[in-house]
Amino acid sequence: xxxxxxxxxxxxxxxxxxxxxxxxxxxxxxxxxxxxxxxxxxxxxxxxxxxxxxxxxxxxxxxxxxxxxxxxxxxxxxxxxxxxxxxxxxxxxxxxxxxxxxxxxxxxxxxxxxxxxxxxxxxxxxxxxxxxxxxxxxxxxxxxxxxxxxxxxxxxxxxxxxxxxxxxxxxxxxxxxxxxxxxxxxxxxxxxxxxxxxxxxxxxxxxxxxxxxxxxxxxxxxxxxxxxxxxxxxxxxxxxxxxxxxxxxxxxxxxxxxxxxxxxxxxxxxxxxxxxxxxxxxxxxxxxxxxxxxxxxxxxxxxxxxxxxxxxxxxxxxxxxxxxxxxxxxxxxxxxxxxxxxxxxxxxxxxxxxxxxxxxxxxxxxxxxxxxxxxxxxxxxxxxxxxxxxxxxxxxxxxxxxxxxxxxxxxxxxxxxxxxxxxxxxxxxxxxxxxxxxxxxxxxxxxxxxxxxxxxxxxxxxxxxxxxxxxxxxxxxxxxxxxxxxxxxxxxxxxxxxxxxxxxxxxxxxxxxxxxxxxxxxxxxxxxxxxxxxxxxxxxxxxxxxxxxxxxxxxxxxxxxxxxxxxxxxxxxxxxxxxxxxxxxxxxxxxxxxxxxxxxxxxxxxxxxxxxxxxxxxxxxxxxxxxxxxxxxxxxxxxxxxxxxxxxxxxxxxxxxxxxxxxxxxxxxxxxxxxxxxxxxxxxxxxxxxxxxxxxxxxxxxxxxxxxxxxxxxxxxxxxxxxxxxxxxxxxxxxxxxxxxxxxxxxxxxxxxxxxxxxxxxxxxxxxxxxxxxxxxxxxxxxxxxxxxxxxxxxxxxxxxxxxxxxxxxxxxxxxxxxxxxxxxxxxx
Numbered sequence: 110x111x112x113x114x115x116x117x118x119x120x121x122x123x124x125x126x127x128x129x130x131x132x133x134x135x136x137x138x139x140x141x142x143x144x145x146x147x148x149x150x151x152x153x154x155x156x157x158x159x160x161x162x163x164x165x166x167x168x169x170x171x172x173x174x175x176x177x178x179x180x181x182x183x184x185x186x187x188x189x190x191x192x193x194x195x196x197x198x199x200x201x202x203x204x205x206x207x208x209x210x211x212x213x214x215x216x217x218x219x220x221x222x223x224x225x226x227x228x229x230x231x232x233x234x235x236x237x238x239x240x241x242x243x244x245x246x247x248x249x250x251x252x253x254x255x256x257x258x259x260x261x262x263x264x265x266x267x268x269x270x271x272x273x274x275x276x277x278x279x280x281x282x283x284x285x286x287x288x289x290x291x292x293x294x295x296x297x298x299x300x301x302x303x304x305x306x307x308x309x310x311x312x313x314x315x316x317x318x319x320x321x322x323x324x325x326x327x328x329x330x331x332x333x334x335x336x337x338x339x340x341x342x343x344x345x346x347x348x349x350x351x352x353x354x355x356x357x358x359x360x361x362x363x364x365x366x367x368x369x370x371x372x373x374x375x376x377x378x379x380x381x382x383x384x385x386x387x388x389x390x391x392x393x394x395x396x397x398x399x400x401x402x403x404x405x406x407x408x409x410x411x412x413x414x415x416x417x418x419x420x421x422x423x424x425x426x427x428x429x430x431x432x433x434x435x436x437x438x439x440x441x442x443x444x445x446x447x448x449x450x451x452x453x454x455x456x457x458x459x460x461x462x463x464x465x466x467x468x469x470x471x472x473x474x475x476x477x478x479x480x481x482x483x484x485x486x487x488x489x490x491x492x493x494x495x496x497x498x499x500x501x502x503x504x505x506x507x508x509x510x511x512x513x514x515x516x517x518x519x520x521x522x523x524x525x526x527x528x529x530x531x532x533x534x535x536x537x538x539x540x541x542x543x544x545x546x547x548x549x550x551x552x553x554x555x556x557x558x559x560x561x562x563x564x565x566x567x568x569x570x571x572x573x574x575x576x577x578x579x580x581x582x583x584x585x586x587x588x589x590x591x592x593x594x595x596x597x598x599x600x601x602x603x604x605x606x607x608x609x610x611x612x613x614x615x616x617x618x619x620x621x622x623x624x625x626x627x628x629x630x631x632x633x634x635x636x637x638x639x640x641x642x643x644x645x646x647x648x649x650x651x652x653x654x655x656x657x658x659x660x661x662x663x664x665x666x667x668x669x670x671x672x673x674x675x676x677x678x679x680x681x682x683x684x685x686x687x688x689x690x691x692x693x694x695x696x697x698x699x700x701x702x703x704x705x706x707x708x709x710x711x712x713x714x715x716x717x718x719x720x721x722x723x724x725x726x727x728x729x730x731x732x733x734x735x736x737x738x739x740x741x742x743x744x745x746x747x748x749x750x751x752x753x754x755x756x757x758x759x760x761x762x763x764x765x766x767x768x769x770x771x772x773x774x775x776x777x778x779x780x781x782x783x784x785x786x787x788x789x790x791x792x793x794x795x796x797x798x799x800x801x802x803x804x805x806x807x808x809x810x811x812x813x814x815x816x817x818x819x820x821x822x823x824x825x826x827x828x829x830x831x832x833x834x835x836x837x838x839x840x841x842x843x844x845x846x847x848x849x850x851x852x853x854x855x856x857x858x859x860x861x862x863x864x865x866x867x868x869x870x871x872x873x874x875x876x877x878x879x880x881x882x883x884x885x886x887x888x889x890x891x892x893x894x895x896x897x898x899x900x901x902x903x904x905x906x907x908x909x910x911x912x913x914x915x916x917x918x919x920x921x922x923x924x925x926x927x928x929x930x931x932x933x934x935x936x937x938x
Contacts, residue, residue, distance in 0.1 A: 129167045131192060132341075133158050133177060136200040139339030139369065140444060145201070146178045160447065166192075177201060180559070198341070224620070224628045226669030226681040228314040228724055228739040228788070230254065234335075237304055239841070239893070241352065241907055241933055243359055243382065244300040245307070249330065252312055253804035254739075254788045256823040260922040262357070262387050262430040263463035263488075264297030269314060270741065271784040271810045271822045272327025276689060280321070281332040282454055284497050284517040287324045288542050289572035289610035289640075289693040290603060293749065293776065294861045295920070299330070301458040301493045303380035303436035305350055305363040308335045315741060316687025316720045319632040319667045322568060322614050323690045326718045326743075336452065337367050337374035337442050344369050348378075349936040356929035357431065358385035374442045383433040388426050390915035390927035395885035397868040401915055401924040403427055404478040407469055409485050409528070414585045418481045418530065429464040430923065448503045456495040463488040467866065467922025468527070471703075476872060481530055489524030489539070512551035519544040525602070527767075533583040536599040536767060538576070546570040564618035564632075572610040574693050576603035598648050600699050600766065604657070604709075606643030608693045613637045630669035637662040638690040642697050642711075649765060650699065650708060657696065657711045663688040677732065681724035690715045695749060695776050699766070703860055706764045706771035707751065713776050717746045734793025745782040748812075750820075751859045752777050780814035784822070803829035820861040823919045824850040824884065837897040845889045850919050852883035862920050887916030905933040 133142045141162025148155045149169045156164045169175055169189055177185040182201035192199070230252045232240075242248040246265020250257040256268040269277050274296040279286040286298060310332055317325040348365040365378035389401055402424035408415040410429070421428060439455040468486040472478070497517035503510070521542040528535040548568040555561035578601035581593040618632035642657040644650075667685035674680070691713040700707050722741035728734065754762045754773040762773035786808035794800045805827035810819030825848040832841040855864040857877055867881045874880035891909035898904065913928040 129197070130163050130165050131197045131199055133162045133199045133201060136202040137336070137338060138442065139374070142179060142182070142201055144179070148176050150174045224671060226630055226671050226683045226724070228722070230312040232310045234308050237307055237310070241905060241931060242304050243354065243361070243384070245302050245304045245332070246299045248304045248310065249299065251828070253790045254314060254806045255312065256826060256919065258295050258918060258920045260295050260297070261464060261466040262384065262923055263300065263432040263460065265299050266295040266297060267299055267330060268821050268823055269327035270743065270786060271808045271819060273821045275324055275692065275694070276326040278321050278325040278329045280329060281495065282334055282497065283499060283513065283515045284495065284519070284546065285321070285570065288519070288521060288544050289574050289608070290540060290542060291692065292694045292698065293751070301491060302332055303363065303382070305380045306334050306378050306436060306438045308333045314739070315683065315722055316685045316718050319616055319618065319634045319665055322612065322634065322636050323638065323688060326687045326689055334438055334440065334456070335376055335378065336440055337376035338369060339371060339374050339442070339444065340369035341371060347938045350933065352931055352933040354929055354931040356926040357387045359383065372444065376438070376440045378438045380436045381433070385431045386426055386428055387430040388927050389924040390910060390913040391425055392913045393915045395887065395915070397885070400868045401917060403470060405481055407481060407484050412590050414583070414588050414590055418479050425927070427466065427923065429469050430466050432461045432463045434458065434460040448505070450501040452499040452501070454495065454497045454499065458493045460491045462490065483527055484530045485526060485528040485535065487526055489526060492522040494520040508553055509551055510553045512549060514549045516547045533585070534580055534597065535583060536578070536580045538578045538599065538602045540603060541575045543573045544570060560622040562620045566616050568612065568614045570612045574603055574608045576601045576605055578602065578605065598646070600649040601646070602699055603693055604642040604644045604697050606645040608640065608642035608697060610692055611639045626673050628671040631667065633664065633666045635662070635664050640693060640696070642693060659711070661690045661715050663690070663715055677728040679726040683720070683722045685720045687718040687720065688715050691749065701766040701771055703865060704771050705774045705860065706766045708754065708764060708773050708775050710775040710777060713749060714747060714778050716748045716778070719744045719746065730793070736791040738787065738789050740787040741785070743784045745784070747778045748782050749776050750779050751775065779812065782810065782812040782819055784808065784810040784819060798835045799831070799833050801831050803827065818854045818856050820856040820859045821920065822854065824848045839895045841893045843891050847887050847916070847919070849886040850884035852878055852881050855883065863922055866922055884917065884919045887914055889914050889916070901937050903935045905935070907931045
């Protein structure tokens, strides 16, 4: 009997030695990866994972290195003996180890950068953590080729290739953020998503209208939030992040929890940031001793009433710049079948009142620093709600290999409240936008080796805009606002009878590897837009036709070519067209700035962009170092620009706004204009512990019809970084610079460039070119470091603007931060 027992034991041990099965999973989602080629170092054994992600590696010796290879993933190498410590589970990552990122935004599906002709930039979660930005707008400012403008500290308007606001498309998790009231000028919506909630950020430069439709003239900024992944065993992981910054007494705290099961996963995160008033640099190497200082400010906050401006005891402390913001993310990941997944995405962002700093420092008398115009000018809480569901399908059929269907609802609330000194009349303007959208993106290989791929998709988006306005006269008791005496009428910002904006589109794309050295990408898209608006109250503005109904359509196309003569060179060429259909803001906005009152113009037509660009990539030192250059030329046709409205006698029309007359301006179609520029960049490893990166960007834009400078064209700017990492320690240094923007290169008519906020060199001059200096050049230096205490705890510190330089980003209404020390603490449980 005993010998039979030993025989069974020996048999079972033998069987277990035979059954050495390894399971291959996706690092991002935790799902199984089938059809992975598994082979040993000498390629004497070649295996393939089955539909459950398993393969038997018994035939490979214990001391051999095993390779895991799949077309969509980076090759993974590991010793067989080490697999036992991993419980025979292998995770594959879609990120390449040779500077060849996998990008989603260009084709709305994972694709290696070496097949993409457009200029792209990718910031991973690790990059975001290293930068440790206070807002998502600050994160964008670190990306090569992007400049960020700020009218107040609670904002940030990204500029890509001389385009900003509604000429740049913002996307979050496949859902476009741009809505019917995204304005021309400076837009602050980029901050309504905490950078601590992001998994990565991708930027596609240049017109991308084939994939994304209207608005993507300068490029596409795509935020990807963190997504939970599945686990073979149920587990709960939590993350804690906290940061303190000295320059504005910032305190940011983020708490996250991820619950992973075999059949579902959940990720929950809440981020709260409190920003105090900003302190600017005291070292004014630009030579303007008082520029950017705040000598008087308004104390009309938190229910207080001050009849006159208050003297600022520290002019370098920018009063009325602080605010707070809360961001919430809830995401579920549920695999229905082996070929179908569902993502449910809930996002909510809200803020406190955000002071509009550049308006609160506006003077009625240029020579009198105490003559502040506004006692109150602030944005009410900026609220953004997103509810979306995303169905990922992989049927592997002849007509459809994979696809994504995204349905979403967004609700955006914003408001503007203002009151002038010497008046008790406070005006309110409130907007609510409801956006319903659905879009589908699909692809299918035309050939079995996937050298030819067809992509196609559709999009429907409906915007409903409600605009409300009213005025209230304050009642003051003991320097406190006790209530309101009466109500009065106020001109609404948008059509008070309501407005809507509908987009319908379909596109077709095609990619072909012509041979092992070249790839062709092409596509075409048809987009139709329809907008309707109704004005009711004619107290201030009277229209002959109080209703608007306009329909526009456009066909856009792209042609991209990638040529790789060898492994270390890549040449790209792109011809593309884009367009932007006028939205409700373009045709129906009413507002005042610097004595100019914008009034509606219902006859604005779409503007088009025709773009040509070339790119060069050169890899060095066994592809550990990469240098690149991108050169582009964009022709704008029928471009939209704000200009004066004239009476029949040739004089500028005058209209009333909040009790004062101003020059009437509106959006108008012009002729042709061009934007030309380039970005030079490099990235690579100097040694195993030292890496470096840097870029320089130049942009120029002029109109052909009037020979005037285009708005939003930044001066030459760049950044260089040097980083060291070994074991648990990481150190870095960065150098940022901006050249001077001459006053002759500012656009004076639109007011977007804010030339009147640059230093005054001749107060008595009657011509703006003689009166203002332009934006002075500047440079800053910063250092950073982090230490990983153990696998669960780490600390990080940044010391930015070490020499406390005072500088202002081009077109910004608020100075940039001075010397700043920020300390972050991160914990994983």
